[in-house]
Amino acid sequence: MNFRVAFGCGTDNQNINFGQNDGPKNPIAGIFGLGMAQRSILNQLAKETNRRFSYCLPSSTIPRETHTTLSFGKDAKICGSIQKTEILPAHMQAYSVNLLGISIAEKRLHIDPEIFKLKYGPFGGFFIDTGGENKTLPSMTFHFKGANLVLDSKAVFERFNSNFCMAIFPTSDLGINILGAFQQANHRFLFDVLKLSLYGRKSIVSFAPEICQ
Structure with missing residues (x-):
């Protein structure tokens, strides 16, 4: 079966830490676009994908050989204790959701929900990016509109020698907030994207x- 698909590769890939990324031995050839834009694989092959996809990312603590x-x-399925939240019509490159707050160890943090709201233009908002612990460490809960994503300590903290650090990095001055691959580990995500019309x-x-392994 033949498809008419625009396809290419990248030569200057940044913020990708899967080995040596410089020079001719760069193992990363580009980004597999799954956004809502017309050039994403999701839309270019809309008849085959039905604008629907799912994945389950393994934890960073398991062997690298895991796939x-x-x-x-139709192959994109999900089961178990399913929760759902609406994808907001933010922009075509990423998936924005309505984050209402965050809890640590089941205690709601005093964070103004306005911080997570999408502003006019490409500013603000909370996006899902399509990237053995001490049991006394706390869990983290993201409170979305209509759904709660509960993460155990393995998806929140990373061990560095004898220290534990919360695996959250500051964003740019634009204020965009992102749920990264580290936090998505051991959860299956299913995106059901409809035409804007x-x-x-x-x-x-x-x-x-x-358990993604």
């Missing part, structure tokens, strides 16, 4: 705990 599967269309229906992201 995972990216599924599209389908008024009355909403694009949805679903997630459920799953």
